[in-house]
Amino acid sequence: MHGEFKVPGGKLVVVDLAVTDGRISTFRLAGDFFLEPDDALAAIDEAVLGMSEQSAAAELAAAIRAALPDGAVLLGFTPESVATAIRRALGRAAAWRDFSWQLLHPAAFAPAFHLALDEVLTEAVAAGTRPPTMRLWEWDSPAVVLGSFQSVRNEVDLDAAARYGIDVVRRVSGGGAMFMEAGSVVTYSLYAPADLVRGMSFADSYAFLDDWVLQALRSLGIDAVYQPLNDIASSGGKIGGAAQKRLASGAVLHHVTMSYDMDGDKMVQVLRIGREKMSDKGTVSAAKRVDPLKRLSGLPRAAILQRMEQTFIELTGAVRGDLTEQELAAAEELTATKFRSAEWLYRVP
Template sequence: MSKHGEYKVPGGKLVVVDFELVDGRIQDFHLSGDFFLEPDDALADIDRAVDGMSPNGTIEQFAEAIQAALPAEVHLLGFTPESVGIAIRRAVTGAAHWRDYDWQILHEPPVSPMLNAALDEVLTAAVGEGLRGPTLRIWEWDEPAVIIGSFQSVKNEVDEDEAAARGATIVRRISGGGAMYMAPESSITYALYVPGELVRGMSFADSYAYLDEWVLEALKTLGIDAVYKPLNDITSPHGKIGGAAQKRLGSGAVLHHVTMAYDMDGEVMAKVLRIGREKLSDKGTSSAQKRVDPLRSQTGLTREAIVERMVEVFKRRHGGTDGEVTEGEWDAAERLVEEKFKTEAWIRRVP
């Protein structure tokens, strides 16, 4: 049985593997791609190392076998032994690729932050149930909010008096991760709703960088030297730009959303977020602005122009057509706000 797998290393090169499965073992293994490898004959060493291995091996086991087979003086540029392991796992598990899908791109008018959070759950569920295809959505919101992670404590994270003074609603999202203070148009938030097949064979950590590689490319076209810092940060030499969070539903669908600072007021953020007072101080840095570096200062562009470039790069890399949230999805999200997101039981499920 012939197997083919591909993995684009975030910030690196394409790794391609082809092999046969014979009597429960990998045979006739061939690695290829647009990476760099010196010396040339190390490619054959990698092929021989994988030949005969079980297809059920872990990424780490494949990487260890490859590393052990490589000569002492070898240079791998644009890929790693682990990335070969990921490509093998994706071949074995039948992982999908971005272009296997017809992507929809949604950019609706501003709604409340709570409705945005509910929409993330509704649209992820719709993808998992096959009611909509994979989708990229740009958030727009009409009032300030403190968005907290699914497992965070309200009293530990939020100064509720400061939040109330600024008219900020507390919204608990369904994904984990940290809290953020979001004023309208101060940040760029997007969400991906994808089938689990797109990240099959990857670790949780690898999937974060994989799903955000397109946005790193978009930022680089704007002159920002953006890189991914595990587990879930997008950063640059001038400071942190944003962070990602994920939630995987029982259906296998994945919600992956990211908030990047455009023109955040670090001083206000440090007042509203309790933990933020320590995080934003950045080990003694006096100005919170130095911790979260806004996209506006690095590009000089409007928020709209940056979003436009992001969508342009996404379409060029992965395809996609402009769509809209259906009436049924809006209705479901509004019900979810009333039944879940707006309730004290949900907001304060971790007091």
């Protein structure tokens, strides 16, 4: 069995192994990482031998860490990344280019329609009626997008939202509220087979699925980094955040919103930023926490989107595509029956 894991911001970890009677009987670690002393490599190999093929990633990482010689130095990888590669090998996980990706960049839609499209396209990938897909969003009206489990009353000042004509909608994934205005954010969704993140924890999968966009932003001179659990950040603050939903039917929805040119004053009037939430950020100003891409790059939003498209195509081999009439119709129906309904929006009042 063969498994690979490219550490976000780090090196490639490669493992080859065999299993006999439910236990790892042969194991070899390789990669373009740095490791001192030399005999630490053999120590890692020896630590993995004999472990159950059912071992969780945390168990594998703990065994590897315990076996390392005193003073061992690992650069570009960690015991956790080796464990992820092992779990991917055991789970027969796939790589980006094992799939035929499609890239979508349709015209602007209403906020609730975007959220319905996310559900429709994820289900389509799970059913095999659509290839794995990356979709860039365009907005035609402002919105606050709540996480699946957030309280409307706790998160949004509805009077302020109404005053500014801001729609309030709820997505299917968890996480925090996002403040959106046309032309002010960069949003994308990935609709991926579960095999792409097989063997990864949620934390590892966030970093893995966002690594391509970090590469795109860095190529524009933006010092973008991944910040656990689900943020993309710079030295000046948060650029954006990710959210994820894994369907039982066998697909992963992963979507990200990054600030391009945020109106921070309006955002803090519409969103209720609680003191407890802000206390662990070291600042009392939500607006100052965000570092928009326009300030970081000086580029038009369209130029950033173009570089993102180019990078995704280069890394995955994606081809450009279009939404089908059936997908658009299904999203229209789901918008009306679910995402525009009071029952869905106020599932957590």
